[in-house]
Amino acid sequence: MSLSKETYRNPNQCSPGYMNPEMLTRRIKLWDINAHITCRLCEGYLIDATTVTECLHTFCRSCLVKYLEENNTCPTCRIVIHQSHPLQYIGHDRTMQDIVYKLVPGLQEAEMKKQREFYQRLGLEVPGDAKGELCNTKLHLDGQHNGDVKPEDGANKESPEDKQEEDNDYHRSDEQVSICLECNSSKLRGLKRKWIRCSAQATVLHLKKFIAKKLNLTSFNELDILCNEEILGKDHTLKFVVVTRWRFKKSPLLLHYRPKMDLL
Ligand SMILES: [Zn+2]
Numbered sequence: 001m002s003l004s005k006e007t008y009r010n011p012n013q014c015s016p017g018y019m020n021p022e023m024l025t026r027r028i029k030l031w032d033i034n035a036h037i038t039c040r041l042c043e044g045y046l047i048d049a050t051t052v053t054e055c056l057h058t059f060c061r062s063c064l065v066k067y068l069e070e071n072n073t074c075p076t077c078r079i080v081i082h083q084s085h086p087l088q089y090i091g092h093d094r095t096m097q098d099i100v101y102k103l104v105p106g107l108q109e110a111e112m113k114k115q116r117e118f119y120q121r122l123g124l125e126v127p128g129d130a131k132g133e134l135c136n137t138k139l140h141l142d143g144q145h146n147g148d149v150k151p152e153d154g155a156n157k158e159s160p161e162d163k164q165e166e167d168n169d170y171h172r173s174d175e176q177v178s179i180c181l182e183c184n185s186s187k188l189r190g191l192k193r194k195w196i197r198c199s200a201q202a203t204v205l206h207l208k209k210f211i212a213k214k215l216n217l218t219s220f221n222e223l224d225i226l227c228n229e230e231i232l233g234k235d236h237t238l239k240f241v242v243v244t245r246w247r248f249k250k251s252p253l254l255l256h257y258r259p260k261m262d263l264l
């Protein structure tokens, strides 16, 4: 494949000592990192990269969704994603998709072209995101929507064991994540203390409940929480959010909240 001759310059690879401009970048053959940016199911480059919340393995969205129609385990590590609703425990991985598009020359353009042709062939209007924008927002929003169809799952997720565990040390020994919660709507007030630290196992739903309580809202359902201007699914753990949206950024993880808006 001709793509393998392409190289990747890592601008962060600094050399200690003297500053030879040649030393500031390190060339890596695309071939060497291919394994990390390809989908195990189709063996192509990741398209609409989608990550399993539980084990953080990544696949193309369409490959994974199709696979999970017949299975409930991760194709890579075989962990059970969820007994009955595995599709609710996978999420769009923007960081990974951005990396893949940056590393593989022409891939994004080719994918957008394919999508445009697909819609045109069916005589459908080309969605805004296939007109040449980054990432496939439509599929992503559909994913979010799926998450909303069965609210009982996330809302009553506390099994007896979870409860027990919580009673022991309130997740203080978990990996912790630092968050800054900013309000980005004039209709809600800001939090008095917007910097918080909590377990990386906490979910977006937990944060919604926390904010709703602090602001005396009648329901946490009135809120959306966003990261990089993208609405977060309520079942995502903060660990998942950090890994897929904040991997190369400085702590704290910056999240925004605002009144819920209908996506349709
Ligand atoms: Zn695939």
Ligand SMILES: [Zn+2]
Pocket: 052, 055, 056, 057, 074, 075, 076, 077, 078, 079
């Ligand atoms: Zn896995």
